[in-house]
Amino acid sequence: MGRAFEFRKERKFKRWAKMAVQFTRIGKDIVIAVKEGGPHPENNSRLRTAIQNAKAVNMPKDRVEAAIKRASDKSTANYxxxxxxxxxxxxxxxxxxxxxxxxxxxxxxxxxxxxxxxxxxxxxxxxxxIFKRVSTFRFAPGDLDLEELELELIDFGLEEIYVEADEEGNDLAVIHAGFEDFGKMQKALEEKGIEIKQAKLERIPxxxxxxxxxxxxxxxxxxxxxxxxxxxxxxxxxxxx
Missing domain, CATH: 3.30.70.980 (YebC, transcriptional regulation domain)
Known part of the structure; x- marks a missing residue:
């Protein structure tokens, strides 16, 4: 019982540590986004992306709002x-x-x-x-027909679409698009009513x-x-x- 308790305690600590790192990184993304395009997500696609990613890792809303407010202060240095x-x-x-x-x-x-x-x-x-930059979007596929969606998104820069499991074992649809097509693909998914869980520019080998x-x-x-x-x-x- 002692070992099991210590194991659970260690796993919980690791989850907290990982969450803290994620919050810090997203907080920086928010600062950079606000400094670049202002504090209003409807007019700032990079900030909108950062907020989406914050929701995906359960970052508290008040922390997101505090980061936006802090970044809006001219005395706050950029990264x-x-x-x-x-x-x-x-x-x-x-x-x-x-x-x-x-x-x-x-x-x-x-x-x-x-x-x-x-x-x-x-x-x-x-x-x-060795590395190629790509636009990556993840979302819960639900009842979507991914083959049909693939055809609809080709004109928006889609390179591939597939399904992977998240940390809890739930299905996530993953879209890779061209690096330069990030904004176009993001807008297309939003207009189709797809709730993006994570959006980022990644590098694949x-x-x-x-x-x-x-x-x-x-x-x-x-x-x-x-x-x-x-x-x-x-x-x-x-x-x-």
Whole structure:
């Protein structure tokens, strides 16, 4: 019973920690969106996206409103969005998206994570041939005919549509569209009355690095350190599953 209790306690702590990280990242997204396009989501697609993503992770409404209000204050500094690229151990490509108010701190931290993992931090653009930027949208499919929906969305930049399971095992429809088609696809889904659970610009690998279990464990240590950093918004890699 003691072990079971400790296990449940640890899982609960991990969920809280993950939720805290998600809230921090979305809070930064909101600040950046408001600074770019103003505090009104109906006129600001990036802010509308950030609010949708906040709902998807159950971020309290008052925290969302507080972030918008804070970002609307001219004295609130904006965040610089910086991408770092490099190779982890065993030649696995790793791309790190950050939003920071101190680039010196961020680059020092990211470089140290790579160095301590026997990796190397590269130059911007060095991984362009490995990762492709895509617009990704997730929503509950419900009774929708996805084959019919696929045909309807081709003119809005649709590249593929498929179904995956979320953390609770529920079905989520996933749409990939061209990077430049984000706004067009978002508008098309909204006009069809589809409630978007998550919308983001992601990077998907075009090629993969094969590793064994021991090497994969080394890579995961680097990825975990990056994910835990407060300045990091997203981490992508091309390690084969």
């Amino acid at each position: 610089d969005e910086v991408v770092y690229e490099g190779y982890g151990p065993n030649g696995v490509a790793v791309l790190v998206e950050t939003a920071t108010d101190n680039t010196n701190r961020t680059v020092a931290n990211v470089r140290s994570y790579f160095n301590k993992s026997n990796g190397t931090l590269g130059k911007t653009g060095s991984l362009d041939f 075009l090629s993969y690095a094969e590793v064994n279990e021991e090497q994969a464990a080394d890579i995961m240590k680097l990825l975990d350190k990056l994910e835990e950093d407060d300045d990091v918004q997203a981490v992508y890699h091309n390690m084969a599953e």
